[in-house]
Amino acid sequence: xxxxxxxxxxxxxxxxxxxxxxxxxxxxxxxxxxxxxxxxxxxxxxxxxxxxxxxxxxxxxxxxxxxxxxxxxxxxxxxxxxxxxxxxxxxxxxxxxxxxxxxxxxxxxxxxxxxxxxxxxxxxxxxxxxxxxxxxxxxxxxxxxxxxxxxxxxx
Amino acid sequence: xxxxxxxxxxxxxxxxxxxxxxxxxxxxxxxxxxxxxxxxxxxxxxxxxxxxxxxxxxxxxxxxxxxxxxxxxxxxxxxxxxxxxxxxxxxxxxxxxxxxxxxxxxxxxxxxxxxxxxxxxxxxxxxxxxxxxxxxxxxxxxxxxxxxxxxxxxxxxxxxxxxxxxxxxxxxxxxxxxxxxxxxxxxxxxxxxxxxxxxxxxxxxxxxxx
Numbered sequence: 001x002x003x004x005x006x007x008x009x010x011x012x013x014x015x016x017x018x019x020x021x022x023x024x025x026x027x028x029x030x031x032x033x034x035x036x037x038x039x040x041x042x043x044x045x046x047x048x049x050x051x052x053x054x055x056x057x058x059x060x061x062x063x064x065x066x067x068x069x070x071x072x073x074x075x076x077x078x079x080x081x082x083x084x085x086x087x088x089x090x091x092x093x094x095x096x097x098x099x100x101x102x103x104x105x106x107x108x109x110x111x112x113x114x115x116x117x118x119x120x121x122x123x124x125x126x127x128x129x130x131x132x133x134x135x136x137x138x139x140x141x142x143x144x145x146x147x148x149x150x151x152x153x154x155x
Numbered sequence: 156x157x158x159x160x161x162x163x164x165x166x167x168x169x170x171x172x173x174x175x176x177x178x179x180x181x182x183x184x185x186x187x188x189x190x191x192x193x194x195x196x197x198x199x200x201x202x203x204x205x206x207x208x209x210x211x212x213x214x215x216x217x218x219x220x221x222x223x224x225x226x227x228x229x230x231x232x233x234x235x236x237x238x239x240x241x242x243x244x245x246x247x248x249x250x251x252x253x254x255x256x257x258x259x260x261x262x263x264x265x266x267x268x269x270x271x272x273x274x275x276x277x278x279x280x281x282x283x284x285x286x287x288x289x290x291x292x293x294x295x296x297x298x299x300x301x302x303x304x305x306x307x308x309x310x311x312x313x314x315x316x317x318x319x320x321x322x323x324x325x326x327x328x329x330x331x332x333x334x335x336x337x338x339x340x341x342x343x344x345x346x347x348x349x350x351x352x353x354x355x356x357x358x359x360x361x362x363x364x365x
Contacts, residue, residue: 022190025254041249053251055264082193082256084185121192125200137193137256139186 022139024048030075033062037071044077052077054133062134065104066097073097077136080124081116084140089124090116092138105130161336165343173340177333184325191318193256198311205304212297219290226283238280248299258314260307263299 027044036042042054054076063071078101079092093099093112102117103110105127110117119127128135163169227235247266252259 021257022186024257025259041251043251046254050252050254050259052253053249053262053264055262057264082189084182084189121196125196128197129200129204133253133262136254139189139256 022137025050025052025136026079026138027052027077027136030077032072033059033074033076034071036076037063052133052136058131058134061130062101065101070097070100074101076134078102078131078134079138080119080127080135081138081140088118088120090118091127091135093117102127159332160339161332163336163340165340167344170337170340170344173333173337177330177337180325180329180333184322184330187318187321187325190256191315191322194258194311194315194318197255198308198315201304201307201311205301205308208297208301208304212294212301215290215294215297219287219294222283222287222290226281226287229281229283235284238284246295255311258310260310261303263303265296265299 025046025048027046029044031042031044036054036059042056042059043051044054046052059076062074062076066074073095074097075094078098081090081092083090091098091102093102093115099110099112099117102119106119106123161173163173230238249264249266251262253262254260
């Protein structure tokens with residue numbers, strides 16, 4: 001008879017490992033656009049120790065979208081949060097600058113809710129096409145703390 | 156297709172554990188499916204861009220060689236070679252990695268494009284050569300872009316294949332086998348209940364007969 005405990009642990013580790021792999025590339029700290037524009041090799045350090053390189057072209061494009069005074073407020077890379085099992089994604093917006101940038105790229109007005117802008121796959125493709133290195137995916141860790149309502153006691 | 160049942164003791168505690176495992180497996184499946192969908196979106200995007208970049212590169216090269224041949228015809232090969240040898244420069248490409256939901260793909264960018272400014276004697280050469288130089292610079296940038304896109308395409312393809320295997324294993328093997336085992340255990344418990352009921356009935360009849 002197989003021992004069920006390692007099997008269960010294996011599944012749990014698989015879930016945690018999968019999230020770790022997916023979120024390994026997240027930056028330790030976001031950098032403002034103003035700093036990145038002055039770096040020779042604009043980059044941020046990631047959680048896994050690697051460096052995420054930004055393309056200067058993209059930074060210049062972002063700088064052209066907003067006023068010089070707002071460069072300080074735009075933190076990069078922008079994070080696109082994916083909620084497993086849902087069709088929409090959310091972009092984490094801390095300030096008005098992010099909203100302005102996203103609105104200009106998507107060419108539509110946006111309304112953030114709780115510092116988040118909801119976008120759909122078509123808009124995501126457009127956003128990623130324009131901002132390849134200045135956006136990053138973030139898998140929501142909410143899946144790990146989901147309640148276990150599905151597990152009921154047998155009658 | 157009938158799935159292989161997981162060998163467990165038919166107890167209620169095992170049933171609870173199996174249900175927990177099923178919930179966990181479904182959660183993993185959700186994440187992996189989302190990952191696959193993001194990878195596919197990125198793959199399609201990169202594929203479209205790669206086709207476009209290749210078309211642009213071919214057109215650019217065709218234009219550049221036309222310009223070069225006109226410039227060569229105008230100046231002559233010897234003069235042209237003399238001027239071009241003097242304008243040789245070292246290229247710098249910034250190479251890094253970026254991650255798309257776990258897949259690490261390369262990122263190249265040509266640095267210091269101002270170094271690629273025309274270094275030959277402008278007074279001795281014609282605008283035909285300037286035009287050819289400008290077009291070849293564009294070709295160089297297009298080459299680097301295409302290299303990045305093609306490598307990204309390969310890596311994303313491999314990652315999609317790997318993720319699909321995990322999705323299929325969960326969808327067609329792990330989850331169905333857990334569901335079948337849960338179903339089997341439920342049936343077993345129901346059967347046990349029925350047996351218990353019929354036994355009680357039998358005992359009742361025997362007691363009444365006495």
